[in-house]
Amino acid sequence: MLWSVNVSNNKAGINYYEILEVSDNATRKEIVEAYQRAKSVYSKDSMALYSLYSDEDSTNMINLIEEAYQVLINPQRRELYNREHNINSHRSVVNIIFDKPGELGRSFVETPNFGEQENSYEDPKINKAAFKAYVSVSKQESAKKAPEYKSDDTMESKIRSEEEFSGNFFTEVRKYKNMNLGYLSSVTKVAVYHLEALEREDYKTLPARVYVRGFVKSYAQSLGLDRDKAVTAYMKRYDQAFKK
Amino acid sequence: MGVIFSKQGLNDASSEYIQPVTKDGGKERVIISVGGGKGGVGKTLIAANLGIMLAREGRRVILIDLDLGGANLHTCLGVDLPKSTLSDFMQKDVTNLSDILIETPINNLRLISGAQDILDIANIKYMQKVRFINKLKELDADYIILDLGAGTSFNTLDFFLASDIGIVTIVPEPTSIENVYRFIKSAFYRKLKNAESSLKIKKMVDDIMKNRIANGISTPSDLLKKIEETEQDIGEAVRKEMASFSPKLIINMVRSQTDVEIGHAVSSVCRKYFGIETELLGYIEYDNLVWQSIRKKNPVILEFPNSKLISDFNRVYKRIINPNIRFIDGALER
Numbered sequence: 001m002l003w004s005v006n007v008s009n010n011k012a013g014i015n016y017y018e019i020l021e022v023s024d025n026a027t028r029k030e031i032v033e034a035y036q037r038a039k040s041v042y043s044k045d046s047m048a049l050y051s052l053y054s055d056e057d058s059t060n061m062i063n064l065i066e067e068a069y070q071v072l073i074n075p076q077r078r079e080l081y082n083r084e085h086n087i088n089s090h091r092s093v094v095n096i097i098f099d100k101p102g103e104l105g106r107s108f109v110e111t112p113n114f115g116e117q118e119n120s121y122e123d124p125k126i127n128k129a130a131f132k133a134y135v136s137v138s139k140q141e142s143a144k145k146a147p148e149y150k151s152d153d154t155m156e157s158k159i160r161s162e163e164e165f166s167g168n169f170f171t172e173v174r175k176y177k178n179m180n181l182g183y184l185s186s187v188t189k190v191a192v193y194h195l196e197a198l199e200r201e202d203y204k205t206l207p208a209r210v211y212v213r214g215f216v217k218s219y220a221q222s223l224g225l226d227r228d229k230a231v232t233a234y235m236k237r238y239d240q241a242f243k244k
Numbered sequence: 245m246g247v248i249f250s251k252q253g254l255n256d257a258s259s260e261y262i263q264p265v266t267k268d269g270g271k272e273r274v275i276i277s278v279g280g281g282k283g284g285v286g287k288t289l290i291a292a293n294l295g296i297m298l299a300r301e302g303r304r305v306i307l308i309d310l311d312l313g314g315a316n317l318h319t320c321l322g323v324d325l326p327k328s329t330l331s332d333f334m335q336k337d338v339t340n341l342s343d344i345l346i347e348t349p350i351n352n353l354r355l356i357s358g359a360q361d362i363l364d365i366a367n368i369k370y371m372q373k374v375r376f377i378n379k380l381k382e383l384d385a386d387y388i389i390l391d392l393g394a395g396t397s398f399n400t401l402d403f404f405l406a407s408d409i410g411i412v413t414i415v416p417e418p419t420s421i422e423n424v425y426r427f428i429k430s431a432f433y434r435k436l437k438n439a440e441s442s443l444k445i446k447k448m449v450d451d452i453m454k455n456r457i458a459n460g461i462s463t464p465s466d467l468l469k470k471i472e473e474t475e476q477d478i479g480e481a482v483r484k485e486m487a488s489f490s491p492k493l494i495i496n497m498v499r500s501q502t503d504v505e506i507g508h509a510v511s512s513v514c515r516k517y518f519g520i521e522t523e524l525l526g527y528i529e530y531d532n533l534v535w536q537s538i539r540k541k542n543p544v545i546l547e548f549p550n551s552k553l554i555s556d557f558n559r560v561y562k563r564i565i566n567p568n569i570r571f572i573d574g575a576l577e578r
Contacts, residue, residue: 021512041509048509051422052517057462061516182476192472192480193487193521205490205521 015189016068016081023214024087024189028073030210035069087189088221147178159225165233167201173223174199188218195219203241212238273385276564277404279392280413281423283314286496287413289534291391292320293545293554297561299353303386306345308356310403311393312365315358321348322541326357333379334372341379350546354385366397373399377406394423396430404431405438405489409564411525412491414510416503421510428491432464432518439485445471445478465519489520494560495527503527526560528553 017024020034041048042061049058071077081087155176162169174184185192197205198215206212213235220230278291288311295307309317309330318326328344331337338344346355368376380388390407392400404410410431414424440446452459452470461467468486472479491514495507507524514522531553537544545554 021515037508038512040505041512046509047416047418047421048506048513050418050425052425052513180476181480182472192483196484196487205487207521 014064015085016072017087017189018191019064019068020072022072023211024082024218025214026072031069031072035065035073038065085189086187088187088218147183149176149178152176162225163229163233165220165225165230166237167199170219170223171199173225177223179223184219184222187222188215190215190218201237201241203238209235209238273381273383273388274409275380275388275390275407276409276411277390277392277407278411278413279400279404279427280411280420281394281396281427282415282420283394285413285415285420286528286534287311287393288317288320288391289544290411290413290494290496290528290557291389292317292543293557294561294564295353295387295389296350296543296545297558298387298389298565299350303352304384305353305387305389306356306383306385307348307353307389307391308380309358309391310365310400311391312358312368314393317391318346318355318357319541320538320543321350321353321355322543323348323355323357326355328357330356330358333376334368341376341383365393365395365399368399373402377402380406396427398434401427401431401434405435410491411494411564412522413494413496414506415497416495416499416506421506424510425513428514428518428520428522429464431491432486432489432520435486435489436464436482439482443478443481443485445475445482448474448478463517463519465517468519486520490523491520492523492525492564494525497530498527499530525563526556528556528560 017026020026020031020038022030022034026034039062040046042053042058042065044055044058046058053061071081155173159173174181181192181195184190184195188195194206194211194215196202198212198219203212206215213231216231216234217227220227220234276294278287278294280287288309291307295305299305307317307321309315311317312330315329318324323346326346328338328346330344332344333341341356344356346357348355390403392403412424412427414420436449440449448471449467452461452467452474456462459466459470461470468479468483471482493507493510495504498504504527507527511522511524514520529552531544531551533548533551533553534544537547540547544551545557548554
């Protein structure tokens, strides 16, 4: 099965979300749209590749895009991939399917229909017991990686009572928990420069709102913060900054 | 590149306008450069119209023609062949850049011309360049716009990197795309070289590049990843440094929706290949009015103020001066 090859190969440095340029929390619709866009950008006859990509590079990229799409469009494969790569998308399989029940969830449950792409959609036959065992091992592995830190009562109480969740606060907690941005990036699968921009509250260099929201969520979760509160507070400031 | 944009510091009726402020609340002068590697893609047109639009809103603007050897910004602005040019400054006939400022027919807009220069941009010596960049920052203006000219000489790249907003002009043709990537790649490595000396990582980069095949490095983005793998802290510092390199893209002479989409495609390729984030400012449709206005030696914005071209340009202009307005949908507006 293709999916098992993809997941177990675990190619270093390749992130399917980055390949399709979607956030960890992307909906099915976003993934389909991103897939179509990426296919057109990296096809052999795309002018945007001229002088940088050879035909072979283009073929490799298209294969990678197909691979990323095959995994991310399938809720179970995606969940497995997220576990394998320590990606906290904070969505269970059910959430991914029923993301927007009106337009997407229903179509998935009944007859999925995404035009041409549906032809390449193959339903995985996953051995549920093996899947569970695999997920639990992945969980243990990922649990090992968090750095150790010395607990401090003042800091812990500050974290509990935090309301603002500013970029500076994130930096403070990150340092307190002995996490550097490289580690956090590997856990959240968000590029280091985005995490930095998040900490600086440098909204100008951050990508579109939907991505920022996903980043804050992953970031807060990885620091062990109340992610919902963090997202609400952070995005409120973000939105205010963009109001004229 | 790295101006702090803020809504403070300006009480202005035009609420869409954002004036960068210094840390103590004063107004910051913004240096904008317009480059793109290839000739004939509209750099001068964009620089001139941008300057005129800012000047009309009451900003004090200085346009500088750095297209040495091919300078014609003065012609686009309807200014006669200037007597004082950059050569006078470079050859130290005058001390300050303000001594070679030329008034233009447009209020608030002045010009430093590179016309009739015996110098070629590539021949400006290092000390001349440093002196120029230092004096640039002494000029009394709100906005300084550099029309960079074609090519990827170190001097052109350094002017681009010294600016707060670096604009890259693309036309939807393979030749332009090729030159744009060459320009971005050269600027990327130039910036990395500067970071190498400040972060003392020259040896590391040399070692990685020596074994580039074994290290699996085929793109600048791979190189950044490898530096991060080798030394995480240094990798973070390099990423941070390179994150400030964020060229803004304008797609000029657009004729179809496919042409508009090239902007998004180039952005995507820059992200994957170079590991850098570009910002798409928008597109400008192809318009015959441009050559008509050039023939009349009158800026297109003054000759045809109500044209589609100018309304396209106006949208791009708003995104240049207000980074909070983003180009999202990318649909061609008819």
